[in-house]
Amino acid sequence: MSDADVSTPVTPADAPPKIGPVRMIIRGVIVVGVLALGMMVMVSLIKSKPQAKRAPEADTSPFVTAEPVHATTQKVEVEASGTVQAARQVLIGAEVAGRVTWINSNLEPGARVKAGTALLKVDARDYQLAVEQQAAQVSLAASQLEVEKSRRRVAEKEWEAFGEKPPEGSVAARDPQIKAAEGAVKAADSGLRRAKLAVSKAGIVAPFNAMVVSRDVDLGQQVGPGSPLAVLVGTDAFWVKVAVPMQRLSWIDIPGVRGVADDAGSVVTIEQHLGTQTIARHGRVIRLVGAVDAVGRMAQLLIEIRDPLGVTDALREGDPGLPLLLNSYVDVRIAGHQLDDVVEVPRLALRGDDTVWVVDGDHLKFVTVDVVWRRRDSVLVRGVADGAEVVTSPVPGPVDGMKVR
Numbered sequence: 457m458s459d460a461d462v463s464t465p466v467t468p469a470d471a472p473p474k475i476g477p478v479r480m481i482i483r484g485v486i487v488v489g490v491l492a493l494g495m496m497v498m499v500s501l502i503k504s505k506p507q508a509k510r511a512p513e514a515d516t517s518p519f520v521t522a523e524p525v526h527a528t529t530q531k532v533e534v535e536a537s538g539t540v541q542a543a544r545q546v547l548i549g550a551e552v553a554g555r556v557t558w559i560n561s562n563l564e565p566g567a568r569v570k571a572g573t574a575l576l577k578v579d580a581r582d583y584q585l586a587v588e589q590q591a592a593q594v595s596l597a598a599s600q601l602e603v604e605k606s607r608r609r610v611a612e613k614e615w616e617a618f619g620e621k622p623p624e625g626s627v628a629a630r631d632p633q634i635k636a637a638e639g640a641v642k643a644a645d646s647g648l649r650r651a652k653l654a655v656s657k658a659g660i661v662a663p664f665n666a667m668v669v670s671r672d673v674d675l676g677q678q679v680g681p682g683s684p685l686a687v688l689v690g691t692d693a694f695w696v697k698v699a700v701p702m703q704r705l706s707w708i709d710i711p712g713v714r715g716v717a718d719d720a721g722s723v724v725t726i727e728q729h730l731g732t733q734t735i736a737r738h739g740r741v742i743r744l745v746g747a748v749d750a751v752g753r754m755a756q757l758l759i760e761i762r763d764p765l766g767v768t769d770a771l772r773e774g775d776p777g778l779p780l781l782l783n784s785y786v787d788v789r790i791a792g793h794q795l796d797d798v799v800e801v802p803r804l805a806l807r808g809d810d811t812v813w814v815v816d817g818d819h820l821k822f823v824t825v826d827v828v829w830r831r832r833d834s835v836l837v838r839g840v841a842d843g844a845e846v847v848t849s850p851v852p853g854p855v856d857g858m859k860v861r
Contacts, residue, residue, distance in 0.1 A: 517859040521849035522815045525799045527842045532707055532792040532829045536757075538698035540728075540784050543760065544664060544690030550679040551657035554578035563671050563686060568765070569662045575686065578679060580658035587655060590648035597644040601637035608634060665691050667765070694764040694780060696726060697745065698788050699754040707792035710744045710757070718742075724759050725789045728780055735778050737761050741790065759788065798828060798836040805848045806835050813847040814840065815860060820847070822856040 558577040562569055569575065666688035673685045700708075709722040721741035728735040738761070745756035765779035780786075805812055806827070814821050825839035840846065851860070 517818075517861050518851055519849075520813075520815065520820070520847050520851055520860045522845035522847050523802070523805075524843055525801055525840060525846050527797050527799055530795050530798055530800060530829075530836055532795060532836070533831070534700055534704045534708060534790040534792050535832070536698040536700050536788045536790065538696045538759075538786060538788060540761075540764070540780055540782050540786055541695050541697065542689035542782060543693040543695045544666075545669075546663060546666075546688050547684055548575070548660060548686045548688060549681075550578060550660070550683040550685055551681055552578055552580075552583065552654055553680040554580070554582070554658060554678070556673055556675055556677045556679060559671075559673070559675050563668055565668055565670055567668045568691060568767075569666055569668065569688075571662055571664045571666075573662045575660045575662060576673065577660070578658040580655050583651060583654040583658060586651040587648065590644065590651045593644040594641065594648050597637065597640040601634070601641050604633045604637045660685060662688065664688075667691050689782065691765050691767065692762070694761045694782065696739065696759040696761065696786060696788060698757050698759060698790075699749040699752055700757060700790070702748075702755045704792075705744075705755055708741060708757070708790055710741055713744060723791045725791075726759070726761055726780070726786050727789075728784050728786045730778065733778065735780055737764055737766075737780050757790070759790075795828060795836060798838055799840045799842075799844075800834050800836055801840070801846050802848050803831070803833055803835055805846050806837075812837070812840060813851065813854065815845040815847060818859055818861065820851065820854060820856065820858045820860045 555578065556576055557579050560569070560573065560575050562573070563575050669687040669689055671686045673679060673683070679685070709716045709720060711718045711721045719740075724739040724741060726737045726739055739759045741757055742760045743758040745758055747756065748754060749756055761780065801812060806825075807813060807822075810824055810827060812823050812825055814823050823840055823844075825837040827835050827837050829836040847860075
């Protein structure tokens, strides 16, 4: 048997000490006391901790921008565009043959001339000689007539000597000879007038107040009847032809339509934009062109612009500014009829085709309106109360009756 198989006996000194009942109770009391003290400390700390105050609930209603609107009387305007054209344009041509001997220094493109101003002259010496020749023919024919009248008086006296009268209209009474002489006088006088007319035609004058567009002749040039000399356009008035939708015609006063007088057409504002400068003139509707526009199938109106070059302004103010230019593109605003009790709202305030939003207290309200006229930046409507605040800003997720600020 080995040593490992021999067990060692346990003595009382080696055994763990035994705890008595009293000690067990004391130890339990201590543990309970420590736990109770810890609980008291924890409760005290919890009670003494500051309590966080709950913040009031934030107002999340959206902000809006609104403008007060009021019912007013408005005059509608029909907007259009067109090209400036001449109301009067003429090609000046030579009426007699000859060499050009004089040209007005103002007969240059862009220059302005008044009615009756001499523009150029054709050599008229041959025509002046013809006047002198015809004047001599008139004198000769008049003398021949007097001779025949004298012969008739002699013949009448001879017939009276025999106590008779020559038959009426007979050769013996010299009536045929006198008629022939009178015809010769008329022919000579007509030739004289024709010769004088040729002299007057040798000088070319402006038929009306005009601006020179082009000159097609030069000094010393030989011209004949019909030879083109210059092109002139009238400066008293220009025209603008514009196309407008047919449904707009009922809003415009057009002479000759619905009893409108010739001088009572709608007033028109014409604007030509040259860079940063705008040339403004006023005109009037004068006619409805009797055909629709071939491209847009729209009605065409003719507008007359008086004093397009600002000549009257120059006389009145001393500075006419820039003139309205022919063939230029212009914007046109035609004054239409009057609308009563309408509200003007910004175009961006119209939601869809017939709805605006208004602020009613602190709530959003949808209002259905009747759109009676549309402008470039605004619309005229009925159905909005006078003084209502119309929303002009976007609103996220708009709902009728929602709260707004």
